[in-house]
Amino acid sequence: AQSVTQLDSHVSVSEGTPVLLRCNYSSSYSPSLFWYVQHPNKGLQLLLKYTSAATLVKGINGFEAEFKKSETSFHLTKPSAHMSDAAEYFCVVSPAAGNKLTFGGGTRVLVKP
Amino acid sequence: DVKVTQSSRYLVKRTGEKVFLECVQDMDHENMFWYRQDPGLGLRLIYFSYDVKMKEKGDIPEGYSVSREKKERFSLILESASTNQTSMYLCASSFGDLYEQYFGPGTRLTVT
Numbered sequence: 001a002q003s004v005t006q007l008d009s010h011v012s013v014s015e016g017t018p019v020l021l022r023c024n025y026s027s028s029y030s031p032s033l034f035w036y037v038q039h040p041n042k043g044l045q046l047l048l049k050y051t052s053a054a055t056l057v058k059g060i061n062g063f064e065a066e067f068k069k070s071e072t073s074f075h076l077t078k079p080s081a082h083m084s085d086a087a088e089y090f091c092v093v094s095p096a097a098g099n100k101l102t103f104g105g106g107t108r109v110l111v112k113p
Numbered sequence: 114d115v116k117v118t119q120s121s122r123y124l125v126k127r128t129g130e131k132v133f134l135e136c137v138q139d140m141d142h143e144n145m146f147w148y149r150q151d152p153g154l155g156l157r158l159i160y161f162s163y164d165v166k167m168k169e170k171g172d173i174p175e176g177y178s179v180s181r182e183k184k185e186r187f188s189l190i191l192e193s194a195s196t197n198q199t200s201m202y203l204c205a206s207s208f209g210d211l212y213e214q215y216f217g218p219g220t221r222l223t224v225t
Contacts, residue, residue: 009153032212043117043203043216044156051212090155094212100171101214103148103155 002027004093004104012110013081021076021107023091033074034092034101035065044090050074061085086111116140117217119204125223132191134220136204143209145187147171147179150201150219162187194224 007022025031035047048059055067061084065076074091091104120135138145144163148156148171158171160179168179176198180188187206191198201221205214 004155006155034212041218043218044205044214045216046213049212100158100161101156101212103157105153105155 002029002031002093002095002102004091004102006089006091006104006107008107009105010108010110012112014112015083016080019076019078019081019085019109021089021091021109023074023076023104024072025074025091025093026072027093027095029095032094033065033067034094035059035063035074035076036090036092037087038090038106039087047076047089081109081111083111083113085109117204117206117215119202119217119220121220122218123221123223125225126191126194127225128195130191130194130224132194132222132224134189134191134202134204134222136187136189136206136217137185138187138204138206138215139185140206140208140215141184142206142215143184144207144214145181146205146207146214147177147187147189148203148205149173150203156203159189194222196224198222199224 005024033050036044038044048057050057050067058064063078088106088108117138146161147159162168162181178190203219204217207214
């Protein structure tokens with residue numbers, strides 16, 4: 001069985017400051033891990049994915065995430081938040097084989113001017 | 114660009130009605146998925162399909178059924194809608210063994 005815990009349901013940052021979204025997972029297998037973003041009234045969009053290559057993964061819009069097996073974590077970061085980053089972010093895990101995704105509960109990001 | 118479209122953005126139905134939610138993708142993807150999204154719970158998988166006329170239950174299939182008669186179209190059916198099925202419903206598709214799923218904009222269903 002696999003599960004995902006996003007440690008913060010809401011995060012508020014000021015524009016230009018760093019963003020950190022925390023995610024812990026559990027999986028019986030070597031997982032694939034993803035971050036998706038959902039802007040208001042839009043479908044989910046893939047930000048980045050980890051599939052057992054480099055542990056530091058770079059995604060779109062300046063986001064990156066680091067896979068830490070010892071901590072079972074896959075935290076998402078961005079050095080400088082932009083107003084357009086206001087959205088809901090989902091950490092997602094998938095088993096080593098197969099298409100079935102398990103989603104975390106989501107973190108809603110508010111960016112203050 | 115992959116496009117996944119859903120038949121309605123907003124839908125209001127009465128308890129006991131039969132409800133059809135339609136999803137169409139234009140990239141010849143084998144795999145299609147239906148999720149429901151509720152605050153604090155993320156997305157939960159209802160049903161998925163790996164091929165035409167194939168379907169598999171996800172994590173919360175009770176009260177739902179699906180139909181896939183053509184590769185590009187995947188329908189979610191609520192046989193007798195209930196108020197606890199009020200939710201946002203998201204459709205997604207993916208290609209082969211690739212994990213990246215492409216999502217539609219969602220249908221917000223309210224059952225009164």
